[in-house]
Amino acid sequence: MVAKHTPVYVPTDGPEGWRQFLADPIKQWKNGCSAKELAYSWESAEGFPFEIAATLNSHPAFDSLEILFAVPEYKVPLPGGGRASQNDLFVLARHADGLAVIMVEGKASESFGPTLGEWRAEGSSGKVSRLAYLQSVLRLNGGLSDSVRYQLLHRAASALIVAERFHAASAIMLVHSFSIDNRWFDDYASFLNLYGVTAEIGVLHKLLEDPQPHLFCGWVKGIPVAR
Structure with missing residues (x-):
């Protein structure tokens, strides 16, 4: 069963909003933690944060993207259980060729959570159906390695699911990292390897061609701004 969600959203009054x-507003809201850094980075920017714009501009299709709106902690319902994929930030943008859906995952010292092997260790029919659904959305056939991070699967799938909902031609998943040493980049690179793509920092990679929506992913090195 897919969890219900409301289509009504409330504007923020700044980064503190x-x-x-957050799931844990006390534990997750500290200087140096990705949730707070992400909020201050995006709220203080006029449009896209500089480093986000630079990564998007690394691909010729997105050199004129304009933000239409952005929603923090955006939940995308998934089958196979009641828990949705809670994306740190959903951005709907437009460019010359139409709409683009962007899901942003903030990272600092936090990991991408359990590996696929850890997640499915306690097998259930719900997890089997959810994984099958995610693989269908992501167009990944066959068995997946236990070392793949489950979070990256459902975050990328979220971008594609919402892109279809908005009839957007492009779905983009960005990791906005505030880690000085790009911690957890190897996990991101392993995910891109599923598509035969070699990951680079600050580069937007195209993972899926036609049929639309096309899927793009990028690792963005952020600039900590929270105080």
């Missing part, structure tokens, strides 16, 4: 939507 993001805090209320």
Whole structure:
């Protein structure tokens, strides 16, 4: 069963307004933690944060993207259980060729969570159906390695699911990292390897061609700004 979600969203009154939507507003809202850094980075920017714009501009299809709106802690319902994929930030943008859906995952010292092997260790029919659904959305056939991070699967799938909902031609998943040493980049690179793509920092990679929506992924090195 897919969890229900409301289509009504409330505007923020600044970066501190993001805090209320976190699973743990006390533990997750600290300087150096990705949730707070992400909020201050995006709220203080005029449009896209500089490093985000630079990564998007690395691909010729997105050199004129304009933000239409952005929603923090955006939940995308998935089958196979009641828990949705809670994306740190959903951005709907437009460019010359139409709409683009962007899902942003903030990272600092936090990992991408359990590996696929750890997640499915306690097997259930719900997990089997959810994984099959994610693989269908991501167009990944065959068995997946236990070392793949489960979070990257459902975050990328979220971008594609919402892109279809908005009839957007492009779905983009960005990791906005505030880690000085790009911690967890290897996990991101392993995910891109599923598509035969070699990951680079600051580069937007195209993972899926036709049929639309096309899927792109990028690792963005952020600039900590929270105080």
